[in-house]
Amino acid sequence: MDIWNGTTLLNLIKKPAAKARKSPSAPPVHEQVYQKLRAQILFGEMAPGQAVTIQGLTDSLGAGMTPVREAIRRLISDGALMFQGNRRVSVPVLSATDVEQLTFIRKKIEAELARRAAQHASPALVEELERIDAEVDSAISIGDVSGYLMQNYRFHSVLYDYADAPILSEMAERLWLRFGPSLRVVCGRFGTQNLPDRHKEMLTALRRRDAEGVSRAIEQDVDQGVQMVTAVLAERRSDS
């Protein structure tokens, strides 16, 4: 589906100030806007509940209204933004039942993706994941929240790409999008020190082609992450 997804998103990770405009066959503006907003949501640059205005985005991104509108519609369909009924758009705040449903389906999908990736695993994959995991650890050790979120995302993304199941991968990405804003809050609350990281188990299981082992590790990874999110959400609830 998302033709420019891979290239553009990775470019964003590497050089956020990329300004490729007049290059041949550049992605359309609405695609660029979509990718930028998507990255902002995925990596926690937007707070849960934050209002999103079309005109604000046309100003801050320097684009016309139509492309911005299209990007917002896509993100609403992704569940990354919420249409509030009175024509207003905002970043969703996850309720307890939201988290429960999202967790259920994340486990099913990501466990399956892990299983399939394990079956197609190659030494090259393990090596690449080890490299990314090292960056995750380094981001954690220096307390770089954005770096952690991006590299952790990249770890899972690369793994799932090997599953050779684009539809399931896309669904998984959509689910990650919904957790993005809350993850940033989690990091702000708990810091980067005791973040979930079942990557070592995954890599061990991957080396032996142990599909069920990888799958189990993923489920634990999901559970740990969700646990922190629910903890923070409960805290927020009692605050208000």
Added chain:
Amino acid sequence: MDIWNGTTLLNLIKKPAAKARKSPSAPPVHEQVYQKLRAQILFGEMAPGQAVTIQGLTDSLGAGMTPVREAIRRLISDGALMFQGNRRVSVPVLSATDVEQLTFIRKKIEAELARRAAQHASPALVEELERIDAEVDSAISIGDVSGYLMQNYRFHSVLYDYADAPILSEMAERLWLRFGPSLRVVCGRFGTQNLPDRHKEMLTALRRRDAEGVSRAIEQDVDQGVQMVTAVLAERRSDS
């Protein structure tokens, strides 16, 4: 998410020529366009592979380009339409691996929805489903393909609503959208006589609050439907 989803879609089923324009707090045009296109795809009025042009829709729906563009972006994000890279949009043709992935996730989600609905089941629900199932049967007996597709959709939709899991329900609807165009082809090929209908088993299990029974029946329903789709797809493959 979709505020007007329930009302507008049901209105569409009952009176397709509804023209509620100036009524107070009418849905925006882009929402109306989305619902109309969605219904067309869901109920098989669009063939797999069919090209979809913006200008064609602005003419046939009598709307401006901007709302049509927004609706198309949403449907692309839903997986109901496909962006072909060269600015062209079309109704997707399901490949074998597409069907396999979609089936996997449909079973997980719809089985869970059925399980949850069974736990919340009430006599009123059973009664309503019986009424709808009667309409399904009647549509089958008179060979009314559109009627069958709509009422069958309604049967599942009403059941899943009782699960009280809006996120899962929405995901299920998205998956149905992807099968819509192929279903029409299936009906055209096999007729409405031997269509899958595990509704009777579902109702029996529902009456006893047998969550696992309902869940099993749903999985069989999904499997049967998918089997016919794969059969037709294989046929198409060998044709071309």
Added chain:
DNA sequence: GCCCCGAAGATATGATCAAATTGCGCGCTG
């Protein structure tokens, strides 16, 4: 077989209209 050109369609902008929110001033009540 390759290249150029015309038509069809897609992208993007800015203007215009409508709706909703915000802030302010007034009157009412304690």
Added chain:
DNA sequence: CAGCGCGCAATTTGATCATATCTTCGGGGC
């Protein structure tokens, strides 16, 4: 007299359209 709430108006924001520009595809000429 001070605080509170209500309703109107100003402004912000969203929705839609008409138009201008650019791409892509297909046919005809070299």
